[in-house]
Amino acid sequence: MKFLIDMNLGPLWVPFLANQGFEAVHWSTVGQPGAPDSEILDFAAANGWIVFRRGQRLDRFHARS
Template sequence: MKLLIDMNLSPRWVDLLINAGFEAVHWSSLGAYNALDSEIMAYAKANDYIVLTHDLDFSAILAATHGEKPSVVQIRADDVHPSVIGKQVIAALQQMSTDLADGALLTVDTSRTRVRLLPLLSKPLNNS
C-alpha cells in the first residue's frame, strides 16, 4: 500500500508508516507546499497512492466528482500526531486494505473507524 501524506500532517507519519510496512511519502517531498488539493488528488490517482489527510476537502472532492480513485484516509481527531493516533490509523489501514485498494473513503477518529466505498453516491430516496 502506497500512502501520500498531505501537508496538514507531520512528516513524522512517514517513518511510522514505513516501519509498519507501508510505502509512504510526504507531499512536501513531491510538490509545492501550497498545492491545491485537486493537484494532490490528481497526483495520487496517477501514481496509485492513497491520500492520508486531516482535511475534509478531499472527501468533498470525491463526493463532487463521484471519483473512484484515489482512496482517501481522513483522520478526524484533535491531536493528529503519530504518537497519539498512529496505532489506530495503522490498524485501520491493515483492516481495510482491500477496500482501500478498490477505492474507499476511510475515516479514523478516536472512537471508531468508518469506511465508504467509492464512488460516493447519494443514497436513493425512499419512495414508500
C-alpha cells in the first residue's frame, strides 16, 4: 500500500509508516503546500496513492479504480 500524507499531518508519519512496511510520501515533497484538494486527489489517483489525512473533509471525494 502507498500512502500520500496530507499537509495537515506532519512528515514524521512517513518513517512511521515505512517502518510498518508501507510506502509513504509527504505532500510537501511531491506537491505545493496549500494546493487544492482536487490537485492532491488527482495526483493520488494518477499515481496509485491513498490519501492519509486527519479530521478535515475533502472538497471533492471520489474513488477511482
